[in-house]
Amino acid sequence: MSLNPAQQEAVNTLSGPMLVLAGAGTGKTRVVMHRVVNLIRHGVAPSRILAVTFTNKAAREMQHRAAELLGKRQSQAKPEISTFHSLCVRILRRQIHHLGYPSQFAIYDRGDQESVARAALREIRVSETTMRPGDLIQVISRWKMAGIDPTRAGSVAQSDKEHLAAAGYRRYQNALKAAGAVDFDDLLGLTGEVFSRHADVRREEAARFDHVMVDEYQDTNAAQYRIVKALAAEHRNLCVVGDDDQSIYAWRGAEVTHILRFKNDWPDAKTVRLETNYRSTRQILDWSNRLIAFNKVRHAKVLRATASGEEPRILQVQDETAEAKLVVEEIARAVAARRARHGDFAILFRTNEQPRPFEDELRRAKVPYVLVGGTSFYDRKEIRDVLAYLKLLVNPRDEISLLRVINTPGRGIGQTTVTRLVEAAVGQGKPVWDALANAEQYGCVSPAVLKAIGAFRELIGRYRKLSKAGPLVDMVRSLVDEIGYRDELARLYPNPDDVQTRWASVEEVVNAVGGYCQRESRPTLSGFVQEVALGDRDTSDDKESRLAGDAVALMTLHSAKGLEFPAVYMVGMEEGLLPHKRSIADAAGAIDEERRLCYVGLTRAERRLTLTMALTRRKWGKARPTLPSRFLYEITGQADNPNYLASVRKAPGGAAPASNNSRQTGRQ
DNA sequence: GACTCGAGTCCCGCC
DNA sequence: GACTCGAGTC
Numbered sequence: 218m219s220l221n222p223a224q225q226e227a228v229n230t231l232s233g234p235m236l237v238l239a240g241a242g243t244g245k246t247r248v249v250m251h252r253v254v255n256l257i258r259h260g261v262a263p264s265r266i267l268a269v270t271f272t273n274k275a276a277r278e279m280q281h282r283a284a285e286l287l288g289k290r291q292s293q294a295k296p297e298i299s300t301f302h303s304l305c306v307r308i309l310r311r312q313i314h315h316l317g318y319p320s321q322f323a324i325y326d327r328g329d330q331e332s333v334a335r336a337a338l339r340e341i342r343v344s345e346t347t348m349r350p351g352d353l354i355q356v357i358s359r360w361k362m363a364g365i366d367p368t369r370a371g372s373v374a375q376s377d378k379e380h381l382a383a384a385g386y387r388r389y390q391n392a393l394k395a396a397g398a399v400d401f402d403d404l405l406g407l408t409g410e411v412f413s414r415h416a417d418v419r420r421e422e423a424a425r426f427d428h429v430m431v432d433e434y435q436d437t438n439a440a441q442y443r444i445v446k447a448l449a450a451e452h453r454n455l456c457v458v459g460d461d462d463q464s465i466y467a468w469r470g471a472e473v474t475h476i477l478r479f480k481n482d483w484p485d486a487k488t489v490r491l492e493t494n495y496r497s498t499r500q501i502l503d504w505s506n507r508l509i510a511f512n513k514v515r516h517a518k519v520l521r522a523t524a525s526g527e528e529p530r531i532l533q534v535q536d537e538t539a540e541a542k543l544v545v546e547e548i549a550r551a552v553a554a555r556r557a558r559h560g561d562f563a564i565l566f567r568t569n570e571q572p573r574p575f576e577d578e579l580r581r582a583k584v585p586y587v588l589v590g591g592t593s594f595y596d597r598k599e600i601r602d603v604l605a606y607l608k609l610l611v612n613p614r615d616e617i618s619l620l621r622v623i624n625t626p627g628r629g630i631g632q633t634t635v636t637r638l639v640e641a642a643v644g645q646g647k648p649v650w651d652a653l654a655n656a657e658q659y660g661c662v663s664p665a666v667l668k669a670i671g672a673f674r675e676l677i678g679r680y681r682k683l684s685k686a687g688p689l690v691d692m693v694r695s696l697v698d699e700i701g702y703r704d705e706l707a708r709l710y711p712n713p714d715d716v717q718t719r720w721a722s723v724e725e726v727v728n729a730v731g732g733y734c735q736r737e738s739r740p741t742l743s744g745f746v747q748e749v750a751l752g753d754r755d756t757s758d759d760k761e762s763r764l765a766g767d768a769v770a771l772m773t774l775h776s777a778k779g780l781e782f783p784a785v786y787m788v789g790m791e792e793g794l795l796p797h798k799r800s801i802a803d804a805a806g807a808i809d810e811e812r813r814l815c816y817v818g819l820t821r822a823e824r825r826l827t828l829t830m831a832l833t834r835r836k837w838g839k840a841r842p843t844l845p846s847r848f849l850y851e852i853t854g855q856a857d858n859p860n861y862l863a864s865v866r867k868a869p870g871g872a873a874p875a876s877n878n879s880r881q882t883g884r885q
Numbered sequence: 886g887a888c889t890c891g892a893g894t895c896c897c898g899c900c
Numbered sequence: 901g902a903c904t905c906g907a908g909t910c
Contacts, residue, residue, distance in 0.1 A: 302900045401900055468898065568897050631886045752900060775898045797897050838901040
């Protein structure tokens with residue numbers, strides 16, 4: 218397919234700032250990729266080109282397409298295509314020492330963050346009923362994204378809760394720094410900080426590239442915005458691509474204003490609008506346009522369809538099991554009749570609890586599927602245990618990992634001992650790891666425990682050396698073996714099948730290390746651990762990609778952004794799910810974002826679009842009645858239907874509407 | 886220090 | 901329904 222004039226313009230403008238305002242399905246990824254190729258064709262070295270995405274999935278997709286387009290031309294050198302977070306990790310590995318962190322810093326994921334937050338709350342004597350670790354993390358994250366450091370948090374805190382959080386923030390941040398660790402927000406924030414504090418560092422990093430492209434620019438938050446500006450300041454070859462109607466990350470600080478005021482930041486910027494939609498049928502676009510028009514604050518766009526097709530459907534079922542059955546049966550039937558392939562289908566949902574019944578049905582029907590995103594693999598206990606060992610080998614100051622493995626599997630260092638050691642370490646302002654060396658000084662530690670501590674230190678020290686010397690895979694395998702992790706699993710899980718599956722995931726970690734070592738020219742354990750923390754899953758282990766070749770895709774609406782499928786099922790179209798109950802309770806703007814999220818879902822579909830809703834949905838063990846999503850009424854042009862108003866007003870999970878007829882929300 | 890049992894809590898979305 | 905946490909017991 219050749220490029221249309223607008224796309225052509227975006228592809229051919231190779232220098233200077235440019236804003237590409239692209240509606241859904243107008244080929245914006247295509248434009249970015251062709252620009253990359255065009256730049257290379259004009260003699261720009263691939264390594265001088267940086268393209269930034271938000272999700273790993275988008276980065277992988279782009280890398281893949283770039284390789285395809287470039288073909289034999291440049292098989293060696295590749296443009297740098299990565300997420301903001303992995304870009305920042307690379308920058309920080311080189312530069313974070315300027316801020317007093319070790320170069321091999323640990324990245325704390327959500328679980329680690331919670332542990333740190335829990336400890337911080339304990340320190341300031343706030344009970345978890347007053348403030349849960351998750352709440353604290355949320356406030357801290359908001360502050361970090363706004364560039365507020367712990368010293369300033371106290372002055373911006375408004376409520377009592379925020380004052381507590383400000384105190385918690387100080388402890389939290391101190392603990393991270395003491396452990397030589399950063400959280401996800403720090404990755405962006407510290408990169409910005411090192412740039413603003415050290416002009417030479419900024420120039421050095423900016424000088425690595427001559428061209429910068431940012432996809433989904435409407436989703437940049439303040440920190441990302443600063444980083445983009447810092448990297449493009451000199452060469453000014455900055456091309457950003459986005460669509461304000463698809464801004465769905467306000468909850469992590471994204472500001473649509475960045476894309477709206479691009480022309481102010483870069484006055485000589487060229488603007489290109491892409492408005493021809495090549496993806497969806499006219500019928501699907503009609504629904505999408507009708508929906509998004511309910512958002513009052515937006516840049517009106519005219520999306521022109523290029524194809525016509527069948528009317529989308531709304532289906533109503535009894536409960537979530539019936540919903541899964543219906544969808545999976547339809548898919549299986551279509552594939553059996555050779556009308557479609559498994560890979561043509563995507564099942565999109567709002568929350569991560571929704572895919573479960575679908576997975577059950579898909580397995581039962583022997584339909585291949587890929588559950589995209591969902592950090593479930595790395596959330597498993599056994600994976601976290603093994604990874605904690607690896608993280609500790611990289612960085613013995615990593616307290617969270619140390620505490621996780623110090624007595625896992627049990628080696629006789631009990632809770633009492635650990636508490637005593639932690640208190641001693643905190644008292645002296647030293648890492649717990651150092652306290653282990655002088656455990657006997659802290660009294661009340663029996664000879665047996667001392668011996669266990671000594672053995673543990675020896676173990677970690679020895680494997681630390683091995684991790685720097687020999688092949689990583691062998692090291693990990695031997696470590697897992699030596700700590701007797703398999704026996705530990707057998708002890709914990711009486712059912713041999715459980716032991717088997719859990720041991721299989723431990724093997725997966727070993728495989729992941731192997732995959733990492735294969736594609737990295739200079740593999741290091743810290744590199745692997747950081748990659749894992751970013752969720753940058755193993756792509757060379759082509760199990761996923763092979764499966765993805767012809768498997769039904771299951772994913773959240775958020776991770777579906779940027780993708781397209783011949784047939785899309787949007788499931789759980791109910792008040793409380795989409796829009797989510799938290800957004801219903803929130804300020805007015807939150808519903809608009811849910812609507813954009815719904816819009817993103819609708820516009821993923823090329824030819825077939827099906828929305829489903831269940832009359833009851835099981836929650837915390839009980840089936841509860843639901844209300845149809847208000848978006849169903851808006852989509853079908855029934856916003857004057859009295860039930861629409863009921864949806865809008867009713868709290869989720871409330872009583873069922875008066876009659877069953879009220880649930881006839883659309884064509885069946 | 887390890888284990889069992891019952892009460893209480895529970896989650897939006899992503900890197 | 902699933903999981904965590906704390907109290908109580910060995």
